[in-house]
Structures are given as structure tokens and as C-alpha cells.
Amino acid sequence: MSEKEMPLWEVFIRPRNGLAHKHAGSVHAWDAEMALQAARDVYTRRGEGTSIWVVQSAQIVASDPNAAEELFDPTADKIYRHPTFYKIPEEVGHM
């Protein structure tokens, strides 16, 4: 049994209720249940979590790094998409 033959799983941890699960790292495991256990043992040793998600790394569809320019650069000049772009009249008060 070597780690190289075992499927890789991505681990997501939610630190507290109300917060989103965040990517924490990855573990090797043969199946989902063992991946959950491994994630618990590797990534929640210091009280980091209240919930764990694991998903097989192979199941994640990722964007192509070579397509980064066409995907992400066009947003650079659209500053009006940020709320701070707009001035709020005094009369409106606190929003």
C-alpha cells in the first residue's frame, strides 16, 4: 500500500458555524470514509474545524492557467463593479 497508488482527496474545513468551508489541503485515502478520517486527523488537530468536506481531487474541474488572461484580465478596468465606486448622497445616511 503506497500513498502514490491511493486516490487524492481535497479537504475543506469550516472553522465555525456561519462561515464557509475553506480549502485546507489534501489527503490520500482509498475511499470517502477513510478520507474523512484522514482529514480529521491531519487538519483538525488544533481545533480548526466544526465540519469537514472531502472531494476526490480528480473530480475537481479547474480553469486552465493558460486561459487566465482571457478569463480574468477583462475585469481589471471595470471599477464600477465595486461598491466603493459609487458616492452615496449624505441624505441617504448609513447603508
Add this chain to the structure above:
Amino acid sequence: MVFAKPPADREEAQRLALLELADDHLVLSQRLGEWCGHAPTLEEDLALTNLALDLLGTARTLYATVAEREGRGRSEDDLAMLRVEREYRNLLLVERPNGDFAHTIARQLFFAAFMRPFWERALGSGDEVVRGVAGKALKEMRYHVRHAGEWTVRLGDGTEESHRRMQAAIEALRPYLDELFVSSEAAKVAEEEGILPVRAEIRPEWEETVAEVFDKAGLTMPEWPHPRLGGREGLHGEELGHLLAELQYLQRAYPGAQW
């Protein structure tokens, strides 16, 4: 020769009963710690040492309690590190060598499947410290049963080789299982006083837990008519001496060292 003496009175018996439990947890913790840097995968390396630290935490509280109650100026470290082999009262099961991964997992399942219902019952103990330990240890033992149980199923129901090794581990440990359900003279006093649960009464639940795992894993529990006993009287296998030599080395070489 120094050896594990029977209790002189009921007070001492109750302390010794806690000491037995502390020794079980310390010795098994040390065994699991031996996997550090050697487990089959990095994930399991961390998992086994996590389990070890759970057990060590329980041992520490119990040693500190015994040390305080006996009032002889000994500390938890003195009890853990400075006794000789024959003074340790742990079960023979927990001192069994790690063997292969299957041996370690089987030993863990057998121990945790006992301690889970033990601590569950101990939540109603007449001793405040025992109740406190039980609350924490019960959660830990639930996870130990789950961890070892899931592995047992995967090894038992895995490849031909993993099945063979898992079954071999069960057979190798089988002689040491009956001792789990035997109460020493000291433990009997603690049980009469309502401090600790009656060990023999835990057997049906233990058997149910183990049988459930074995069913899924396709493993069988052999009959064994000749139980190995003696751990509670300090009669240990040779292996405990080697374990203690490593455990105690630092305190023996540098007495009183702290970190």
C-alpha cells in the same frame, strides 16, 4: 524485589484501581507513539499519534489524581516514569508489540471497544475525577472505535494478504482479551464503592461492537480456553521491559529533567 503489591486498605485499593487504568493508557499510548515516523502513510502517522495523545491525556489526569491522593510527595511523572516493570499494573493486551499495522489496529479496536462502554458507565461514577475523565475520554474512545473499526473492515475485506494479516493479528491477540473483563482486588473495591464500572458487565457490549466490525470485515474470533492474565499483578511479558526502557530513558539519564 519490587512488585505490584495488593492493596493494604480500601482507600489504597481505590487509588490502585485508578493506577491500573492510568498504566493501561500510558503503555498503549507509548506503543502507538512508536509508530511516529513509521506508519504506512503520513495521514496514518498523524492519526496514530493523535490517538496516542488522547490516551496520554487520560493517563496524566489519573496519575496526577493518584499522586495527590496518596500524599507521599510523588508526582504524576514519578508514577509514570520511575516505577519498575513489576510495579506496572497494565493489561497484557496494551503492552503487546505493534507488530504489523493489522496488529496495531486490532489491539486498538479491542481496547477502545472496551473503554467506550466503560467510560459511558463511568459518567455516573461517585468520584468527581472519574466523571470528569469519562466525559472527555468517552468522545475520544468513540473515535478510536470508529478509526480502528473502519480500518479493520478495510483490511479484513481488502486483499487476500490484508485479510490474512488481519486474521493473524486477531489470533495473536486473542489470548489477552479475557483479561479486559477481569477485575483485580483493587478494582473490585472501586466497583463496590461505585467509583468504576464492573468490568465483567461490559463484555456483552464489547462482543457486540467487535462482532459488528468482524461481520463487515469477514473476520472470525477464535475460541481461546486459556486466558493470559497477570498484568494487574505486575506479571508482564518481556516486551514491557523494552517499552519502559525507552519510555523512562530520559528521566533515568537526567533525573528530574523538565521541558
